[in-house]
Amino acid sequence: xxxxxxxxxxxxxALVGVGGLVSAHLLNKRGTQQQAxxxxxxxxxxxxxxxxxxxxxxxxxxxxEIVRIEQGRDREQAAQARRCRSTLDHFVxxxxxxxxxxxxxxxxxxxxxxxxxxxxxxxEDHPEALA
Amino acid sequence: xxxxxxxxxxTRAVQANExxxxxxxxxxxxxxxxxxxxxxxxxLPGTFKSTSFLPILEAAPLWxxxxxxxxxxxxxxxxxxxxxxxxxxxxxxxxxxxxxxxxAGLLIATFTGQLSSPTGPILWLAVAFKDFVVCAQPIRSxxxxxxxxxxxxxxxxx
Numbered sequence: 001x002x003x004x005x006x007x008x009x010x011x012x013x014a015l016v017g018v019g020g021l022v023s024a025h026l027l028n029k030r031g032t033q034q035q036a037x038x039x040x041x042x043x044x045x046x047x048x049x050x051x052x053x054x055x056x057x058x059x060x061x062x063x064x065e066i067v068r069i070e071q072g073r074d075r076e077q078a079a080q081a082r083r084c085r086s087t088l089d090h091f092v093x094x095x096x097x098x099x100x101x102x103x104x105x106x107x108x109x110x111x112x113x114x115x116x117x118x119x120x121x122x123x124e125d126h127p128e129a130l131a
Numbered sequence: 132x133x134x135x136x137x138x139x140x141x142t143r144a145v146q147a148n149e150x151x152x153x154x155x156x157x158x159x160x161x162x163x164x165x166x167x168x169x170x171x172x173x174x175l176p177g178t179f180k181s182t183s184f185l186p187i188l189e190a191a192p193l194w195x196x197x198x199x200x201x202x203x204x205x206x207x208x209x210x211x212x213x214x215x216x217x218x219x220x221x222x223x224x225x226x227x228x229x230x231x232x233x234x235a236g237l238l239i240a241t242f243t244g245q246l247s248s249p250t251g252p253i254l255w256l257a258v259a260f261k262d263f264v265v266c267a268q269p270i271r272s273x274x275x276x277x278x279x280x281x282x283x284x285x286x287x288x289x
Contacts, residue, residue, distance in 0.1 A: 009186040009239045016235040017228060020259075024224030027266035031220070035269035042274050 059092055080125065087121040090114055150214040154270050158219055161226050161262070162208035169200030182245040187236035199229050219270050227262035234259050 066088065069081040094114035098107045172179060176193050187196065206222035209215070234255035240246040 009236070009243070010190040012239060013187065013190045013232055013236055017232050020228035020231040021224070023263060024227050024266050027263055028220040028224055030267045031269055034267070035271060038269055038272065038274060 055095060059088065059095075062088055083125065084121070087118055091118050150210075150216070150219065150270055151272050154219065154265075155211045155214065157265060158207045158211035158222060161222070162204045162206075162211060164258075165200045165204030165207065165226060165229070167204075169197045169202075169204055172197035172200065181247045183237055183240045183247045183251055185245050186239040186243065187233060190236070196229075196233070199225075203229050216270050220266070223262055223266045227259055227266060230255055230259035230262060 062084075066081045066085050070078050070085075072078060091114040094107075094111045098111040172193050179188070179193055203222060203225040206218055206225055208222075210219035210222045234252055237246065237252040237255055241249070241252060246252070
């Protein structure tokens with residue numbers, strides 16, 4: 001028994017063509033969505049990297065200021081600066097851990113706790129800085 | 132203050148970079164494949180004398196398939212040169228579908244006893260599915276731009 005492919009081959013090829021077009025359209029859509037997801041992730045990572053750099057510069061500025069005050073003659077101010085240094089060191093430690101483990105929830109919580117400490121320290125000892 | 136710095140940093144987004152080199156080369160190779168096949172079919176139709184092509188040629192004349200291939204080649208080539216994502220997606224879809232049809236035609240020839248070589252449908256269908264896989268992937272990779280940006284910054288520091 002032989003099967004006549006004459007008209008069927010045309011029909012099958014037409015069907016394959018339509019199926020191919022629909023598949024290509026759906027897959028292209030998926031590729032575009034995937035690209036958008038990657039773009040958002042890249043923006044997030046870039047934001048974190050940018051934030052890390054700016055934070056480092058800020059810490060260095062504060063540290064230099066603390067050293068300058070510590071070396072001054074005013075003993076009360078020097079004692080105050082040492083307290084600032086202690087808070088800053090605590091913050092830097094948490095921040096450095098966070099940098100090493102960007103996606104770790106524990107590191108994020110530790111950095112947030114350190115950030116709260118800094119804000120408490122500022123509100124208690126340097127209320128003018130928050131004004 | 133740290134909070135302000137963090138907020139400012141997060142608002143700065145990475146610009147979407149250009150098409151990846153990998154995507155450009157893939158499109159360029161696909162363009163060459165389609166243009167060569169299409170042009171040979173137009174200029175030398177007598178070379179397509181294998182019985183394997185009969186199911187395809189029964190469905191439509193050779194010049195029609197040649198134009199389909201030339202169109203896919205032009206779209207892929209233009210996308211590779213311009214880096215335009217829309218053209219690239221059009222070209223890849225076009226390429227995948229046209230290659231799939233030829234692969235399916237060769238597969239039909241297997242059942243009709245007209246196939247001259249069993250490697251034909253394997254290769255054509257494999258290339259078609261490869262094109263479909265590329266369709267589902269991002270054409271531009273934002274991570275490459277980010278990595279380049281960070282590498283440049285590190286070089287400046289170094």
